[in-house]
Amino acid sequence: MIQLDRSNTAIVGLDLYTVAERHQLGLVDAIKEQIQYWKSNSYFVSASVHQSLDGVRVFTYSQWQPKFDHRSLQRSAVFGEFFPLDSLQLEVTASRSVTTEVEIAVGDRITHLAEFRMVPSNQPEMVKRTTAELDRAMSNSPGLISASFHCSLDGTRMFNYGQWESKEAFEAILKQPGFNPDKPYWEGLARNEFHLYHVVHTETAE
Template sequence: MISDRPQIITIQPSSSLEDLGMPTVAINNEVTTVIIVFTVEPSQQQELVDAIATFLPTVKQQPGFISANIHKSTDGVKVANYAQWRSQADYEAFINNAEAQAKGEAVRAFGPPDMHVYEVVASETKIGIPEIKAGGYLAHFAEFRMQPENQPRMVELAKEHVVPAMGQPGLLSANFHRSLDGTRVINYGQWENAEAIEELQKQPGFGKEKPYWDGLAENEFHLYEVVLTETAD
């Protein structure tokens, strides 16, 4: 008998992003991931996206830049950049480049974002190596905030729950990242529609009542659309 259940693929260490030629999410894909999340008033959301778009030509010129992938939340209160750099040293050099940072003054006017360096620790998918691109899916940033001593257990629980979560129709990929400073775990999920994530929240361990991260972390999540993707030439 042939099962009609979608095949779930565990993404193994991949080749470099340069070889793949597109923004992707995978374990050990030889890039440094920086996730930057701004909180804004809905009336300011598009203004911030426009300010980032104006700044990106400067960012693209920096050594080690790979991609910037701008998302805006469907509820209007968040803007997120899933950025990739060749190394953490390249990213830190960009942050410490006063001339480049001066050109991003309009972005900083929206207040300090939640900004951390991450590595991918778990990736489950029904669509092969997940690509970051506009259209075709809704993105889900689940932001888990915790004390550093709780991060290892949080990662363990994320790995335990990601496979059963992938049985939910409409979930295309789930990609857990841990921040190198120990204070964050972020799931970058890709969904066919908002109704699918609402159904997952009805499952034990994923809703508001006794979620699997209870006592370890605080969780905030929003649904996003990818509105702009820039890659190195």
């Protein structure tokens, strides 16, 4: 079982891909093969592959023992056939859930990955705002299973990894104050975009 690490003991690797829709499944298969290689690394904890509902994105959420930079791993030449990889090291800054344990598993749940881009000087304030927004989101969003904010170690980005019971449950939050794109809580600090995914593959260290 893969769990979102809320105690900050694991380093998170996030690999983001944009791909032509006709190549999405091929990319997923290539990533699955890559993860088998990752599993031989003693720092490896887990990896999960996410496939976007719009057909043109894939991302891998991986967990590693502290002090390991997964970006140093060699990638297969097959990845050169796709758009350039965007690979980041992240740490969890805040997390809330409706249950004690938050699991990443293949299934019908919707994963919402929101990306916030900013200048490094704005990241500390974004950490404060996102931490405050988590409690409000969890108490006012039926269908929200968990939300975990991560900051990039270079200070330029944050990500919200959210789990939802359905696409309809996610879309309902966009009508709430603070999440409505017309007046968002990140206004003046960051640029935001988000996409929806299904988890299609998971692996853990043996």
